[in-house]
Amino acid sequence: MDSTTNSDVYPRGIKLGVDVGTVRVGLAICDPDGILATPFKTVGRDAKKNSDIRVVVKQAVELSAVQIFVGLPRTMKGEERGSAQMATEYAELLAAELSRSGAAVPVNLVDERLSTVTAHRNLHEAGMSSRNHRKVVDQVAAAGILQHAIDMQKARGTDVGRRVQAPAQSDQPTSAPTLGAASGRDPDSSTRGLQL
Known part of the structure; x- marks a missing residue:
């Protein structure tokens, strides 16, 4: 029996890691076998028009990505x-x-506790000056997030993280809302659309 038919088994293929910041978004990718995550790209954050989200989607489609991991800083x-x-x-x-x-x-x-701190330390140990960290630190943090996720998938033999569901289209505005734009949010909005 093919184990990939089990919905709990993680998908095989190229995956993206995403490190979200207020100014920049770091992207990382891994090989189809999920062995090594590597820094890929840094995108400027556009909280008004969310153009960076469209860039991430475009990259996912072009790379035929099978999964995206977004770091959740705790x-x-x-x-x-x-x-x-x-x-x-x-x-x-x-x-x-x-x-x-x-x-x-x-x-x-x-979970991405300390990914940016670790990324800064790794860049410093690699001999890169602190002044140049900003150009790549988000990508390196994203690679740390992705490496952690793919390592956990292999160790556990199942998918990891908390799946995010797209909100129902019927009650969505035609343009994407900006982060934190809704001031009168319902108190459960932080967990709506998420399943463990």
Whole structure:
């Protein structure tokens, strides 16, 4: 029996890692066998028009990606605060744009505690000056997020992270909302559309 028919088994193929920041978004990719994640691209964050989300979707389609992991920054105690809310909203917008474009690529949120700190340390140890870190640190952080996810998938033999569902199209506006734009959000909006 083919084990890939089990819905809990993770997909094989190229995957993307996404590190969401307020100014930049880092992207990383892995090989189809999920062995090594590598830094790929840094995209300027456009919270008003969300053009960066369309860039991520375009890359996913061009690379025939089978899955996208968005880093979910938690505190050392495992709590989710403002940056985690931003990452969750970004993942929801990404899932919605993928759905609109007809790309059936699942988006999972995965724990990314200390990914940026680790990325800065790795770049420093590689001899890169702190001044040049900004150009690539988001990509390196995204690679750390993706490597963590693919390593966990192999170790557990199942998919990992928290799957993000695109909101229902019927109640969606024609243009994508911007992050944090809705001031009168319902209190459960941070978990709406997510399943464990």
